Amino acid sequence: MGWTDERVENLKRLWLDGLSASQIAKQLGGVTRNAVIGKVHRLGLSGRAAPSQPTRPVFKAPRPPRPVATAPAPRRVETPAQPAPVPTVYVEEPGSATVLTLGAHMCKWPIGDPSSDGFTFCGRRAGEGPYCIEHARVAYQPQQPKKRSGATELARSLRRYI
DNA sequence: CCCTGATTCGC
DNA sequence: GCGAATCAGG
Numbered sequence: 001m002g003w004t005d006e007r008v009e010n011l012k013r014l015w016l017d018g019l020s021a022s023q024i025a026k027q028l029g030g031v032t033r034n035a036v037i038g039k040v041h042r043l044g045l046s047g048r049a050a051p052s053q054p055t056r057p058v059f060k061a062p063r064p065p066r067p068v069a070t071a072p073a074p075r076r077v078e079t080p081a082q083p084a085p086v087p088t089v090y091v092e093e094p095g096s097a098t099v100l101t102l103g104a105h106m107c108k109w110p111i112g113d114p115s116s117d118g119f120t121f122c123g124r125r126a127g128e129g130p131y132c133i134e135h136a137r138v139a140y141q142p143q144q145p146k147k148r149s150g151a152t153e154l155a156r157s158l159r160r161y162i
Numbered sequence: 163c164c165c166t167g168a169t170t171c172g173c
Numbered sequence: 174g175c176g177a178a179t180c181a182g183g
Contacts, residue, residue: 002175020166020167021166022165029169031176034178035176037169038175038176039169039175040167041169042175046167095183097165101165106164118168123165125163125164134165142182151176
């Protein structure tokens, strides 16, 4: 499949809309993301007004030499032993995607407080639906048919979030 | 491992 | 001109 005028127009629009190369490739069909990227460059529109994910244009500072020989200071002098470091059970690890990096085919399972800075999405490869296989299981599991004791049920529901 | 764009180079 | 392979990065 070659680059017809129509397909090129599509490419331009989608690219300028901020879609990623792989997303565009899927949408156009018959091309890989490499082909899309190559074409984008040949068309001279590599830089985007609204990049899907701003690629660092700045250079990274040369790695500062690591202090090697110093012993790792166990910073923790005074803390009168708090009750228990028992972690909350039902919080997940932060996802790999933020609202800015969440792609079309990434799991959109929200993790954390949407109003806080640490809010993320799961971000793993999504299947048919908006979620990855694991979260799809949780999301689409209606109810457990049998009644259980309150404690048992609570323990059950919490387990799913570990 | 998933993803992103950038570059190279044989075709 | 094209795009797979590769590179470099999150």
